[in-house]
Amino acid sequence: LKLQFLYLIVYCRHARPRRRMPPLKAVLFDIGGVLVSSPVLGLQRYSEELGLKLTDVGIAVGKSQVFKDLETGKCSMQDFVERVGREVTVKGVTLSGRRIMEIFTDLQLHRDVLYWVAALKEAGVKTGVITNNFLSKQSVLMREALAPIFDVFVESWEVKMRKPDPKIFTHAAEQLQLPADQIVFVDDLGPNLKSARQLGMHTILVKNNDTPKLLAELAELFPQVNRKKSLYPQGVNRKGVPQAHVFDQARLLAYLREKVPVLFSQREGLARVEFFGTGKSNPTFYLRTTSGRELVLRKQPPGQLLKSAHNMAREYHILRALGEYTAVPVPRPHLLCQDKSVLGTDWFLMDYTPGRVHREGGLVMGKMKPWHFHDTYVSMIHTLADLHSVPYDRLPTGLKNTCPPPECYFQRTVGIWWRQYSGGLKQGAPRIPEFEELKVEVEAALADVKFDKNMRCIVHGDYKLDNLIYHDRAPRVEAVLDWELSCIGHPYADLGYVLMFHRGPKAFKGFDSPKAFPEATILSRYAERRGTPPIAPADVEALAAFSQYKLVGILHGVWSRGLRGTASNVDGAETERMGQMAVLLAKKGLQSLRSFRSAHKAHM
Numbered sequence: 001l002k003l004q005f006l007y008l009i010v011y012c013r014h015a016r017p018r019r020r021m022p023p024l025k026a027v028l029f030d031i032g033g034v035l036v037s038s039p040v041l042g043l044q045r046y047s048e049e050l051g052l053k054l055t056d057v058g059i060a061v062g063k064s065q066v067f068k069d070l071e072t073g074k075c076s077m078q079d080f081v082e083r084v085g086r087e088v089t090v091k092g093v094t095l096s097g098r099r100i101m102e103i104f105t106d107l108q109l110h111r112d113v114l115y116w117v118a119a120l121k122e123a124g125v126k127t128g129v130i131t132n133n134f135l136s137k138q139s140v141l142m143r144e145a146l147a148p149i150f151d152v153f154v155e156s157w158e159v160k161m162r163k164p165d166p167k168i169f170t171h172a173a174e175q176l177q178l179p180a181d182q183i184v185f186v187d188d189l190g191p192n193l194k195s196a197r198q199l200g201m202h203t204i205l206v207k208n209n210d211t212p213k214l215l216a217e218l219a220e221l222f223p224q225v226n227r228k229k230s231l232y233p234q235g236v237n238r239k240g241v242p243q244a245h246v247f248d249q250a251r252l253l254a255y256l257r258e259k260v261p262v263l264f265s266q267r268e269g270l271a272r273v274e275f276f277g278t279g280k281s282n283p284t285f286y287l288r289t290t291s292g293r294e295l296v297l298r299k300q301p302p303g304q305l306l307k308s309a310h311n312m313a314r315e316y317h318i319l320r321a322l323g324e325y326t327a328v329p330v331p332r333p334h335l336l337c338q339d340k341s342v343l344g345t346d347w348f349l350m351d352y353t354p355g356r357v358h359r360e361g362g363l364v365m366g367k368m369k370p371w372h373f374h375d376t377y378v379s380m381i382h383t384l385a386d387l388h389s390v391p392y393d394r395l396p397t398g399l400k401n402t403c404p405p406p407e408c409y410f411q412r413t414v415g416i417w418w419r420q421y422s423g424g425l426k427q428g429a430p431r432i433p434e435f436e437e438l439k440v441e442v443e444a445a446l447a448d449v450k451f452d453k454n455m456r457c458i459v460h461g462d463y464k465l466d467n468l469i470y471h472d473r474a475p476r477v478e479a480v481l482d483w484e485l486s487c488i489g490h491p492y493a494d495l496g497y498v499l500m501f502h503r504g505p506k507a508f509k510g511f512d513s514p515k516a517f518p519e520a521t522i523l524s525r526y527a528e529r530r531g532t533p534p535i536a537p538a539d540v541e542a543l544a545a546f547s548q549y550k551l552v553g554i555l556h557g558v559w560s561r562g563l564r565g566t567a568s569n570v571d572g573a574e575t576e577r578m579g580q581m582a583v584l585l586a587k588k589g590l591q592s593l594r595s596f597r598s599a600h601k602a603h604m
Contacts, residue, residue, distance in 0.1 A: 026126035033188030037292035042103035073157035108293040128152030164195035241275040299347030312346040315483040353479040355469040375475035383477045385529035388457040388491040409489035417553030429560035434586035445542040461485025496543025548589035555582035
């Protein structure tokens, strides 16, 4: 005990006091492997194709003089493509400069990290980018997109220096106006981190696109940052995938590796599978791969389905046709699977579209500037008019076969939803007497409308505000979602649906008072965009009643599946609300028809 006490005295006399770590005031991020997916996996796949070791192509390109010249602005992309074929070989194999360039430009944003960058800025922490990059259209667009959340943007081609040269780190620190020991540097390459550490920077290594580990380290260094929303895209259910919609992820991954090896190589995995907790019809999942690519999987619900409902093939073919042949903004589809042994139902895979969905309070005038509110509605109307103007007869044969034009769209639709309603009754769903009365009245009203009932176009079928993804910072539609009800039909069916939600009852969330954006403006903007005559006021009421009839049919289906326990995102309370809304809408439809009859008599 005496010896231990003596040792303690000696240690306390000679131990050096710990130097307090200076406060961290900034974070510098690399781009490749940190803010976007790393090109390493693409280079490894290319090595495999050439029969080389996994690291051969990456090492050869990284050490080549032409690559150094590209990143310091001494040669253009075209020069790089040509010079690689002449100057870079691996074990006697000539590399393709075009293929290398494709690998370096086909990268996915790590949105979780970008959310964190925004949170750092909100907490008063300076942020910056320091990257070995080359001048290209993609790099210019990326800089424009990321500029609002970064204080400093240092690119090697612009400053004529590249990592790991200490001068580029000194330059970045000067731009931040901070000493090096108050800066954190994040990169995926050891030599770059070593150079930054030698200047006194704190460093974080990101291995294999492991963004969760990066975010955990940032959370430890910056506990003051509010990161509650940083890990979840909008609409994701943070409680996880509901038990009724759990599927075999290993089976899915094996199928994707077989069918879409371009997206899923043997080394690509699923880092995250999340459930979107919003839609009531088809279960929809957010997928994130280990390389950072974001995708969406949309499938039929489990259990017994009514005939022709939840048509994944129709939705897939329409997305593909519109995406490849028109300017209508839609997510890019990748794969349709009708093999029920994989996930139990039909499903398809498409790109995830980032942006903003107006729901849960939606377009509330007081929460946004008047011009922003106005332009948001205008973009919705113009996008619909553009869809209706697409010459569908010139699109691929598959679309026309999937969605043949009916003889009379309105009569056909009334019949479809009546059959769906009748099928639900057979499965134990409750009756709605008002809906049965509404069917007879709607058919009579549609026979008396004045507009041309033979117009044809691609109809969305469920066109409303919360089926649109808007740009994060601009009132511009980036993607139209939920095409399961789409077909060749009458354009005014979609327009009437928009008007119904616009003037809808308080039971609907996400829509502001009609006074904020007059109904007449919707009709005039649509007519101007398409170059068609405006709709008569009496006919508007008939369209509203038709849309209400259709939506009652949709809600009755959700109500029926909710009672059976197979609906997506519908618990007991929500099931009851769906039923109440269906009854309320049927009554509103009858009111619209009374207005139609009054207006129709006045014009006779």
